[in-house]
Amino acid sequence: MAHETLNINVTPEWALEQAKLEPDVGVTSVGGLAQRIRGFEDVPNAEQEGAENLSTPSMSADPRRQSLGKFIELSRRRMRLSVEQLAEKVDVDLAELLAIEKAEDIVPEPRTLYQLAQFLRMRVEPLLELSGLVVAKSVSLTESAVRFAARSEPMDTLTKEEEEALNWFVKELTK
Amino acid sequence: MSVHTAYIIDAATGDPVQVELDDDLTVDVLLDVEDQWKVPREELRAKLRALGVARKDWPESLWWDWGMKSVRLAFGDPNDFRIMALRRQAVWEAAMVTRSKNHVALLAPDIGKPIVYVDFLEVAPWNWTIDKIQNRKFKASGPVLLRAALEQSYAKGWDGRVGLHALPQAASFYLGQGLQFVKNDPAKQDLPYYEISAAEALKRTGRR
Numbered sequence: 001m002a003h004e005t006l007n008i009n010v011t012p013e014w015a016l017e018q019a020k021l022e023p024d025v026g027v028t029s030v031g032g033l034a035q036r037i038r039g040f041e042d043v044p045n046a047e048q049e050g051a052e053n054l055s056t057p058s059m060s061a062d063p064r065r066q067s068l069g070k071f072i073e074l075s076r077r078r079m080r081l082s083v084e085q086l087a088e089k090v091d092v093d094l095a096e097l098l099a100i101e102k103a104e105d106i107v108p109e110p111r112t113l114y115q116l117a118q119f120l121r122m123r124v125e126p127l128l129e130l131s132g133l134v135v136a137k138s139v140s141l142t143e144s145a146v147r148f149a150a151r152s153e154p155m156d157t158l159t160k161e162e163e164e165a166l167n168w169f170v171k172e173l174t175k
Numbered sequence: 176m177s178v179h180t181a182y183i184i185d186a187a188t189g190d191p192v193q194v195e196l197d198d199d200l201t202v203d204v205l206l207d208v209e210d211q212w213k214v215p216r217e218e219l220r221a222k223l224r225a226l227g228v229a230r231k232d233w234p235e236s237l238w239w240d241w242g243m244k245s246v247r248l249a250f251g252d253p254n255d256f257r258i259m260a261l262r263r264q265a266v267w268e269a270a271m272v273t274r275s276k277n278h279v280a281l282l283a284p285d286i287g288k289p290i291v292y293v294d295f296l297e298v299a300p301w302n303w304t305i306d307k308i309q310n311r312k313f314k315a316s317g318p319v320l321l322r323a324a325l326e327q328s329y330a331k332g333w334d335g336r337v338g339l340h341a342l343p344q345a346a347s348f349y350l351g352q353g354l355q356f357v358k359n360d361p362a363k364q365d366l367p368y369y370e371i372s373a374a375e376a377l378k379r380t381g382r383r
Contacts, residue, residue, distance in 0.1 A: 003198075006179070008198065010181035016189075018314075022348065114351050
């Protein structure tokens with residue numbers, strides 16, 4: 001048995017970065033997000049939706065997707081960042097970030113959600129669930145998403161009500 | 176066998192902790208791993224039962240037995256499998272078995288090219304977070320081993336391509352590590368199959 005020599009360089013800094021990215025319930029979650037990943041066959045795509053959607057993405061009717069968009073948008077505005085600035089800070093594609101905020105009928109890249117979660121200092125699981133990438137048995141999150149989507153309107157600066165709605169939703173996502 | 180210095184993170188303090196990464200262990204070491212992990216697993220099962228947690232919500236690898244895996248590997252092709260593990264002093268914190276024969280990429284543009292296949296990867300039971308029962312002791316042990324699998328792929332000239340079937344509870348972990356969901360595999364009890372592309376491996380290993 002003669003295996004190749006490996007060149008492995010794991011520094012403390014690299015490990016710290018990995019620890020930040022590691023989901024808290026990724027290994028197991030008891031009574032919480034019992035997850036299964038969606039198969040590609042479950043995800044609507046342009047071919048299934050018709051050629052029209054290729055050029056004009058429609059807004060998702062799913063309240064979770066809408067609340068994901070609202071959540072990202074309000075979090076960004078609270079930090080007084082433009083979409084371009086946020087895309088640059090979290091190193092994600094500008095067009096994809098815009099599509100997420102507008103709740104367009106696209107499937108976000110998992111990496112994008114991880115980058116956003118890391119930037120917002122929160123667990124990634126709720127974002128994966130809201131995006132539809134992960135199917136979770138969390139009925140309460142759906143209810144919270146509906147209430148959140150209904151309570152916020154797009155404006156240049158956060159109103160007191162939006163601020164309260166965002167704070168409440170952050171608590172729902174992190175509890 | 177070669178030993179590398181690596182680091183995992185103390186989940187309570189956030190401090191890096193030095194460990195040894197053994198990258199070419201013999202099958203008998205897995206018996207030692209099982210010896211160390213068996214009792215903590217049994218204790219976890221007892222706590223889950225006591226709390227009345229439904230079986231479907233138990234950690235999915237709670238039934239793994241590294242002793243049995245070692246027996247199967249002992250009859251396998253030693254040029255196919257490779258055993259790696261993380262050791263903190265005398266304690267095994269995570270273990271992995273990779274295979275390098277008969278596995279090919281399913282992701283474009285490298286469909287059909289060889290990959291390193293992660294047969295098993297598990298962290299020690301005390302490194303699992305389980306709601307209402309325990310917080311993990313150390314973080315980043317899984318990513319360190321996955322990194323080793325990527326490096327094995329590079330050493331073979333396979334551009335970092337790695338594939339694996341994941342237990343569903345580990346889906347978010349592997350997505351976070353840059354692997355892409357490819358399909359649910361009917362040949363493996365419909366488990367989701369994930370792969371990391373050569374392009375993503377470049378990013379993950381800091382080569383680009």
